[in-house]
Amino acid sequence: MTDSYKAINWDAIDDQIDKATWEKLTEQFWLDTRIPVSNDTDDWRTLDTDHQWVVGHVFGGLTLLDTLQSQDGMASLRKDTRTQHETAVLNNIQFMESVHAKSYSTIFSTLNTPDEIDEIFEWSDTEEFLQKKALRIRNLYHDDGNPLKKKVANVFLETFLFYSGFFTPLYYLGHNKLANVAEIIKLILRDESVHGTYIGYKFQIGFNQLGANAQKELHDWMYDFMYELYANEEKYTHLVYDQVGWTDEVLTFIRYNANKALMNLGQDPLFADTADSVNPIVMNGISTSTANHDFFSQVGNGYLLGNVEAMSDDDYKLY
Ligand SMILES: [Fe+2]
Ligand SMILES: [Fe+2]
Secondary structure: OOOOOOOOOOOOOOOHHHHHHHHHHHHOOOOHHHOOHHHHHHHHHHOOHHHHHHHHHHHHHHHHHHHHHHHHHHHHHHHHOOOHHHHHHHHHHHHHHHHHHHHHHHHHHHHOOHHHHHHHHHHHOOOHHHHHHHHHHHHHHOOOOOHHHHHHHHHHHHHHHOHHHHHHHHHHHHOOOOHHHHHHHHHHHHHHHHHHHHHHHHHHHHHHOOOHHHHHHHHHHHHHHHHHHHHHHHHHHHHHHHHHOOHHHHHHHHHHHHHHHHHHOOOOOOOOOOHHHOOHHHHHHHHHHOOOOOOOOOOOOOOOOOOOOOOOHHHHOOO
């Protein structure tokens, strides 16, 4: 510990990705309270109770994961930053994770009764497979001896574990239902896309500095961890989706996103599924929401900076 304290200087950037990410995240800032979710109440009443149950409970699961990111995730990553600007970016991400976690409550208070809301939170605080993934990630976040494993856990959560839940609003969006709920989810997804690629990029810097043996060890651990999470995710998906018959489609979607998570970390995909395997209605929901979904797609290939797309009217269409 030195005797001086260093002021952050944004005119002397060590890593241009920090600055580009800060600009991207602040440009796409949003708040749940600006989306008129109450316009979806007519659509909501057309859903039968099984489908309403799925919507409520996948959002309960997503609330838990965004709570984990806002309370533990970013605080844990902040212990291992390379630059002061990275700390600033993580501060931004942490606040947005709180916005994400809160936005599900905005949806619940519009669509669900107080008793239903209580039941959803009781479920998400106790459901076996949901708790298993949350606690597995939380424990890695608190293992300060393994900073690169924290980043793997973070990217697996951001780019993989959220997607069993994201499937439902994207599916409804593709069927012209719950458009305002979907708008919130698309804004969350747009954020998670940047978060996953940014943390993945920071992971790759550290990974590339390891020796061959350490890289191999971490690589093997990462794939074992992915298999473990996927096995748990299969059970979670059956539990949530069997009643509406969407399980197989959701599993395809999450395998596709598991590959994206591994690619964010600079690793090879694990599953055979590609974008073409996924229900096109759901894929369409992703692509329309996130014109900048692949903003950092070049980061994994030699850390080239992606081109920032100009904001268009589309970015503000519901505001
Ligand atoms: Fe989030
Ligand atoms: Fe995130």
